[in-house]
Amino acid sequence: MNPAAPSEDVFSAIADPTRRRILELLGERPEAVGDLAARFDVSRPAISKHLRVLSEAGLVRAEADGRRNIYALEPAPFAAVRHWLDGFWNERLSLLKRLSERDA
Numbered sequence: 001m002n003p004a005a006p007s008e009d010v011f012s013a014i015a016d017p018t019r020r021r022i023l024e025l026l027g028e029r030p031e032a033v034g035d036l037a038a039r040f041d042v043s044r045p046a047i048s049k050h051l052r053v054l055s056e057a058g059l060v061r062a063e064a065d066g067r068r069n070i071y072a073l074e075p076a077p078f079a080a081v082r083h084w085l086d087g088f089w090n091e092r093l094s095l096l097k098r099l100s101e102r103d104a
Contacts, residue, residue, distance in 0.1 A: 010077050013057035018042070019050050023073065026060060030072035 013019055022036060033051060037044040051071055054060045058077045062069040 007057070007077075009057040010059065010081060013053050013059055014081075016050070016053075019054055022047070022050055022054065023059065026071055026073045030063075030070050032065070032068045032070050034068070036071070 037047040060071045061074050
């Protein structure tokens, strides 16, 4: 695996729509589990499980604030995903260009 390539855990984590929405919300500001859970039609334990998956993938981090855990985005994995996607599309576009020039 390319050292800059994101792990499979990252792709698995962002594949779920609830987790993507959590990431969008955390992109606005760090939040506690209870505050996040209030924005969803699922239980707080369900949101905690989603946060655990995101945390294990390295996409979020938790910081203790008294008895609450405040979750925030961890930017490095997102940069790796973007780098991978940029390379993926650049390679495909270069191939398309070569193929179209060859057929012209």
